[in-house]
Amino acid sequence: MRELKNWISILAGSAILSFGINNFIIQNQLAEGGFFGISLLLLYAFHLKFGYSFLLLNVPLFYIGYRMFGRRFLVKTFAGVALVSLFSLVIPENITPPLPNDKLLAALYGGVVNGIGLGLIFRSGATTGGSDIIARIVNYKWGYSIGRTLFAIDILVISIIAVLQGMMIAMYSLVALFIAAKVIDVVIEGVATSKSAMIISDRTHEIAKAIHDQLERGTTLLKGRGGYTGQDKEVLYCVVSREEIIKVQQIVHDIDPQAFVIVTDVHDVLGEGFSPLVKQPE
Missing domain, CATH: 3.30.70.120 (Alpha-Beta Plaits)
Structure with missing residues (x-):
């Protein structure tokens, strides 16, 4: 029963995350950190759909992760990546109206919705691949902190966003990242303190x-x-x-x-x- 709840949580979290990315981040030309951010940059620059690029970027990491951490690690990680990629392709991008004149509001909404989705995925024991896999590999091989590695990757991607998309977009994207991180904590730890x-x-x-x-x-x-x-x-x-x-x-x-x-x-x-x-x- 617990395993069934975990898979339902992964499914729901992936759908919520994809809805947030499509309707608040992409609609308002915002960005994210990590592999989400790279996939969004590929979308804005080359019109390559987010779902396809996010899945393709993770394929080499699946193989490395499987060789280093085994099948159990791969199954739920692949599920998280595949479901986010699938839902991002099937969930429409026009469910909510765009907020081109209020990107701060879009960043806040996007951060909350994405945080709920990611929190449900993480709480079930799965990940969304990308930076998470890289951070685990770096920690396993060289002993660097997973948190610091994730932070460094996010900073690198946001810096690229600042150069390509402008400083204002990068700043709004940081707001969305910060809000998402706080909401993830609430989903995983609960509201009761x-x-x-x-x-x-x-x-x-x-x-x-x-x-x-x-x-x-x-x-x-x-x-x-x-x-x-x-x-x-x-x-x-x-x-x-x-x-x-x-x-x-x-x-x-x-x-x-x-x-x-x-x-x-x-x-x-x-x-x-x-x-x-x-x-x-x-």
Whole structure:
């Protein structure tokens, strides 16, 4: 059942991504980073359809990726590339009206729609090939960070876009890239943001008991040592919902007003009381 959901997610994500590229990016002559950007440049310069060029650019990488990472890697990567290429050829480019006088709005819409599509694809364990494959190969052969390699490829492609299409198009395209990256995070991690609290106090056991009794949340006691005093300390750590963090602060204040509290955002909290812990797609 989980594998079926993953394939449905790849299918839906590919369709949404293709819709965004056709109706917001291409319609308004914007661009993207990575192999998406290269394919769009080929479309604008030589009228080579995006779906054909995107698939052809990835063919050599499929072979290299298969030799280095095996069949499992190839299957879902090929599915992502093939479906995006197919949908980009069959989804019309005139479903939404063009926004030639408001490219910023087109970039924002395009970034949101593309981010949703890519997020669904990535969440299922698939990729859209291109830069992702290159980044993995570079990481495997030379140990360079995948994130840095992807960033370098995006910067290179956007620089070419700036030269060929103009600086304004490149800047609007960067806006679309930035929005898409944020939306991808939301799709993968979820909209709900939990809070973690690290509490340094001489009365950690009392605070922990109050959190257990009043919020029915678990806590963890960590061993610490004061950097200045050298004295051993117990550090209380807990994760709660965004709404409950105020209550935690009130509990700490009531029991030990001198306590030191650090509150941070946490994402993708799995386990009892939060999202269920499940096996991630391979």
